[in-house]
Amino acid sequence: MTPQTRHAEIVALGGGHGLAASLSALRLLSEHLTAVVTVADDGGSSGRLRADYEVLPPGDLRMALTALCDDTEWGHTWSELLQHRFTGEGTLAGHAVGNLLIVALWQLHDDPVTGLDLVGRLLQARGRVLPMAAVPLRLQAEVSGLRPDDPDRRETILGQVEIARTTGVVESISLIPQAPPAHPEAVTAVRDADHVVLGPGSWYTSVLTHLLVPELRRALVETRAHKTLTLNLELSTSETPGFSAVRHLETLHALAPDLVVDTVLVDRATVEDEATLAAACRGLGAELVVAQLAQREQPGHHDTLRLAAAYRDILD
Incomplete structure (x- = not known):
């Protein structure tokens, strides 16, 4: 190098x-090094938090931050904590600790990047993490092959989770809002x-x-x-x-x-x-x-x- x-x-x-x-x-x-991260996730912990607090979905941002953590005991310890998910059946079940920390920092600071930078400092991250858009996004796809009797028919599927698990063929994709x-x-x-x-x-x-x-x-x-x-x-x-x-x-x-x-x-x-x-x-x-x-x-x-x-x- x-x-x-x-x-x-x-x-x-x-x-x-x-x-x-x-x-x-x-x-x-x-x-x-700078990561620019998609903000269209609507499933799991991220989906619950964006729906409850009208914030960017934090999950992919958290994963990017932990990938950049310093290769030391300090960095690995905090990375493991941020990736940890609560178990059980309570209201916190399934939430990643890092997602909750990021959303809490967003409530304390107007700019979401400030919160991400603070988590980066905690991890001693080797780089920055930025959201690609200033607002949470929703994905929309036109999909064919969902009907055996009419395989060429296109249908609209909403949401990243639904698109990721569709049994059809994605023909095109768009965002909500469009621009x-x-x-x-x-x-x-x-x-x-x-x-x-x-x-x-x-x-x-x-x-x-x-x-x-x-x-x-x-x-x-x-x-x-x-x-x-x-x-x-x-x-x-x-x-x-x-x-x-x-x-x-x-x-x-x-x-x-x-x-x-x-x-x-x-x-x-x-x-x-x-x-x-x-x-x-x-x-x-x-x-x-x-x-x-x-x-x-x-x-x-x-x-x-x-x-x-x-x-x-x-x-x-």
């Missing part, structure tokens, strides 16, 4: 476990970045959502940063059944034809036809990078050091 990479401004966009994986790797490379305000600091971070990393993560509900926020999409298109798209270790999921790597690129281009990507990073095990995939990458203006990114013992989980090595080779 070069000193240039160590001091590079890197912005990673996504949500959930995918973003946590990229942050865990990128924090080993740069001292200037939400981006968080200003997230837009600034993208515009000022040296490198931008998009993905991995749930394709429709964690990755493509960033391109549905007009100011953030404009920043992603216009930034002079090197842009890397990281595809998932498992391409065919409940959101993307039967999707190949090429199909992922096609849906990205259909949603944001003006977005130029510099590098597409994929796990070796997901590549069926490297020549075809490389040609699809060139259609986005991108170079294809194929590497082994998964753990040997758990193929569906990223190996942090391997992912960090792949990013290092791209960013150096």
Whole structure:
């Protein structure tokens, strides 16, 4: 790793476990790391808190913060506490401690980023966490294949949870409200970045959502940063059944034809036809990078050091 990479401004966009994986790797490379996190979660603890208090869903923000925690006993102790969920059947059952802490700090401070920064200081986090939008969002998808007698019929599904578990095929996705305000600091971070990393993560509900926020999409298109798209270790999921790597690129281009990507990073095990995939990458203006990114013992989980090595080779 070069000193240039160590001091590079890197912005990673996504949500959930995918973003946590990229942050865990990128924090080993740069001292200037910012996470821009989707805020459309409506399930579990996050869904209950956003409904009860009309706040941004804190869960994905919490996961990003814990992925950035300092690699010390202090950092690991607080990270474990923030991830802890209450058990039992009481009113706190299922809530993550970190979600409650974040919402409490939001009640004490007008700006949600102030609360996130305070949690970051508690964790001695190696970077910042920002919400992608200034208001909580709701996802809406047009889905086909739900009716065996009429497989081409499209129906509307509301909510991230329902979209993630649909048995149909997601044809398009949108946000409610349709043109939400981006968080200003997230837009600034993208515009000022040296490198931008998009993905991995749930394709429709964690990755493509960033391109549905007009100011953030404009920043992603216009930034002079090197842009890397990281595809998932498992391409065919409940959101993307039967999707190949090429199909992922096609849906990205259909949603944001003006977005130029510099590098597409994929796990070796997901590549069926490297020549075809490389040609699809060139259609986005991108170079294809194929590497082994998964753990040997758990193929569906990223190996942090391997992912960090792949990013290092791209960013150096």
